[in-house]
Amino acid sequence: MANIELTESQKRTLMMQGIDPDRASREDIEKILGITIRLEEAGIHISNALNELNNHVREYDFPIIGRIAKVRDGDTIEISGAFGSGKTNLRHTIAAWFVKNTDRNVLYVDTERTFMAKRLKKMCGDDKLLSRIHFVRVESTQKLLDLVSMIDNVKKQYNIGLLIVDSIINPFRAEYVGVKELAERQQLLNFCMQTMKRVMNDGVLIITNQMVANPISFAHNQPAGGNIMGHFATLRFMITKEGQKRTLKLIDAPHLAPCHVQFRITDEGCKVVRKRERKGDNT
């Protein structure tokens, strides 16, 4: 008898071919069920579009971003923008929303010393919610790599559904300077992002990115991190700022055309600017 765990439908398929699933040899089973058995043993599950469509994936109506796209488990979101554009405030607003609206927790990785517990308290309004936003300050590439190598266990221990990194590029930019070190920097950056993405495949990963002026083409206002960052996120956003008006722009998503939403920063977090407010606003 083959030592293979069969599903009910696989057993039925064998019986229809006149083979007793309890007595069949491995060769007989593989001949009839094809390669599926070996794939499953290797942890590879081939699905189909219909199953995928009916597969229930949690969806989130995040503040501001929700005006443009529903966020789903497994999504990775990049938010870039110039200094002072509102990236950190939007991140805090989403963290508070997440603990208010789900039963899982947040891990906020702060590489820029801009984590604002007081602001979060105002947004959450409740210490119990506030205590579900975990926070770790990471100020060197080595510490970030150490954290990333343990992120799977951290996620389980703290029941993390939303991982925020503000910003991913900061330690790398500080420590890897010049073209000579670029290849190594990009490799480590890629390792960090791919590991976090894999671990958060049943949650959401949000990373902040800084802007860079391209020294070769003199093209300004590009998200930093080159192609590695460009291909990483499911939803790529950029924030632009004109006076106190801030605009979140969707710059890349596989299923949506580019679009945008205006928001403003308040003590209670980021708020969408409605049409009527926009008309009367001359800032």
Ligand SMILES: Nc1ncnc2c1ncn2[C@@H]1O[C@H](COP(=O)(O)OP(=O)(O)OP(=O)(O)O)[C@@H](O)[C@H]1O
């Ligand atoms: N309560 C508030 N009401 C209105 N505007 C605020 C408030 N708090 C902060 N701001 C504005 O938010 C801006 C800073 O936003 P934020 O720190 O989110 O930007 P950032 O994109 O993360 O910048 P950096 O790249 O420097 O980290 C400042 O210009 C500040 O004036």
Ligand SMILES: [Mg+2]
């Ligand atoms: Mg910031």
